[in-house]
Amino acid sequence: MRKGYDITVYVCETRPLLQGSRLTAYELMKAGIRTVLICDNMAASILSKGEVSLLVTGCDRIASNGDTANKVGTSSVSICANYYGVPHVVVGPDSTIDRKCETGNNINIEYREGYEITDMWFNRKIAPDKIKISNPAFDITSSKLIAAIITENGVYRYPYNFIQND
Numbered sequence: 001m002r003k004g005y006d007i008t009v010y011v012c013e014t015r016p017l018l019q020g021s022r023l024t025a026y027e028l029m030k031a032g033i034r035t036v037l038i039c040d041n042m043a044a045s046i047l048s049k050g051e052v053s054l055l056v057t058g059c060d061r062i063a064s065n066g067d068t069a070n071k072v073g074t075s076s077v078s079i080c081a082n083y084y085g086v087p088h089v090v091v092g093p094d095s096t097i098d099r100k101c102e103t104g105n106n107i108n109i110e111y112r113e114g115y116e117i118t119d120m121w122f123n124r125k126i127a128p129d130k131i132k133i134s135n136p137a138f139d140i141t142s143s144k145l146i147a148a149i150i151t152e153n154g155v156y157r158y159p160y161n162f163i164q165n166d
Contacts, residue, residue, distance in 0.1 A: 009033055010052060012040040014071050016116040016135065040073045044080040055081040057141075059092040059149075066143030066160025067104025075139040078146070087147035094151040097162045104140035112137050 009028050014020040021037050028035045038046060046052055055077060061069040068074075068090050078088045101107060114133030119125050127133075149156045156162075 007033055008036060010036050010038055010043075010046055012038060012043055012073065012077065014073060015040055016120065018121070019071065040077075043077045047077075047080050047084045047086055050084075052081070052086050055086050055088040057088070057090055059090045059096050060138060061101070061107055062090070062092070062097045062149065062162065063101045063103050063107060063143075064097070064099050064160070064162040065103050066146060066149060066156070066158060066162070067107070068141045068143070068146060068149070069104065069107045069109070069138045070141065072136050072139045075141045075145075078141045082145050088141070088145055090141075090146050090149045092149075092151060094153050097151070099162050104142070107138075107140060109139070110137040111135055 011020045011025045011028065014024075020040070025035050025037050047055075057068075057070055057074050057078075059068045059070050063069075070090075081088050098107075112135045114135055117133055117135055118127040118131070143158055143160050146158065146160075149160065
């Protein structure tokens with residue numbers, strides 16, 4: 001590493017679209033960072049062993065109170081990290097902060113087609129016919145679980161107050 005840090009990044013595969021393995025792991029490895037790919041449901045096991053000192057996630061949208069929308073699964077990993085005493089830091093551009101959106105309850109969650117879970121990556125359908133499918137693309141992480149939000153404009157800490165100044 002350029003500054004002499006010894007870093008290992010555990011990357012969750014982020015089902016069902018596998019963006020962690022297809023995008024995040026690729027970019028980290030290209031940058032020369034030691035990368036370990038895990039299934040997204042393995043995070044609690046890794047966190048419980050004390051192998052992680054910081055949880056870093058991106059964000060798709062941040063409400064003015066700091067509640068954060070990101071790829072589905074982020075909230076559960078944040079809850080686990082909090083339980084095991086690992087701070088969660090959200091990193092993203094200032095443009096992701098929606099200063100007119102009061103809380104994460106006001107963020108509309110996109111639901112995607114079920115075939116992404118049952119068919120997309122497989123030679124044949126892997127679930128029973130006629131099964132009902134819920135496929136939210138994002139979830140909301142409570143600002144209370146986030147140790148810091150980092151943008152190009154600075155580092156913000158709880159309690160967050162990104163109110164629109166009109």
